[in-house]
Amino acid sequence: MTQPSRLPAITREQMTPDQTAMLDAILAGPRKNLNGPFVAWIHSPRLGELAQTLGAFCRYDTGLPLRLSELAILATAVAWQSQAEWHIHLPIAIDAGLPADVAEQIRQGATPVFAQRDEHVVWHFATELYRNRRVSDATYAEACAMFGLPVVVNLVGLLGYYALVAMTLNTFGMRAEGQGEGELPFAEPAA
Template sequence: MSPTDRLPPLPLDQLDATQRAAADALIAGPRKAVKGPFIPLLRSPVLLDRVQRVGEYLRFDSALPTRLNEFATLMVARATTQQFEWAIHAAAAAKAGTSAASIAALREGARPADMSEDEALVHDFCAELLAHHGVCDPTYARALARLGERGVVDLTALVGYFTMVCWVLNVAHTPPEPAPGIDPLPPLPR
């Protein structure tokens, strides 16, 4: 446990029935463990259950390819300076095909220079959404043409979901897991 961890892991043998059911569902699902945002969320097990089901859809069944999902998640982790999500998703983004140069640029809060057309679209959509809490008509039209309505909804929901998850982690001071080869996020200039 980190000395600053406000909501540390709960011993599994001390969970009430609702917490235990939520923990068991996580362990049995694709995540295989109670970690990251689900540690603090276990204090509200009904919320945890509903949140994890949304996240499971967005991560594993979304209309977006994994590479774009992970790229968008990195943008949210950077925008919220969330180390746990950055460490997990930087590795996943690299595995899904995001270039090391793009990951490094996102880490610094910069617009990557070597993005694919799809990555550039996701970057612009997410940057606008994170900065303005919506997107303008031209950005929406580009996203709609490339991703379709389901893709636009899934991308928007992914940004909202990971923003919420990052906020929970930031408030809880949940420490990141060890991530060999992943540089932590530096503070952004203010």
């Protein structure tokens, strides 16, 4: 993660014990890097600790296959126009089986054409929730029938967590490691 201009740089030597504990937990966990909101969350280690624990669950244990979790994350990145979130999760989504042309349709704000019904259901669930702040009865029923209620609850949690990530990344102007200004997937709003 590149150092955002809105956050002061902090070295391990400057960190409090809570900050170093959070840093060590992130680096020892499944992520093994600070690419994402963690540079910001180190400044509030209690939030960071709770958020990274929730994030590990939302990313790895929702009951959704990785392809669908990553689709939901890309829907969130588009909804929030989160540069780093998109940059980090696009290759993961494609490696997990989401077609690159579908991902590009999503990035462009088009209605994607899905070959698999489960992708269609996750996409419509996420986009309805972001657009309407509600999910229609039909979309809810289809999601429950397809995935079961516990997974639908987890999907809502995943969407909420990655919205928090996107808000953090956007607020602090964070970019993913290796992401140059010329590689931004979304136009930046005028200042």
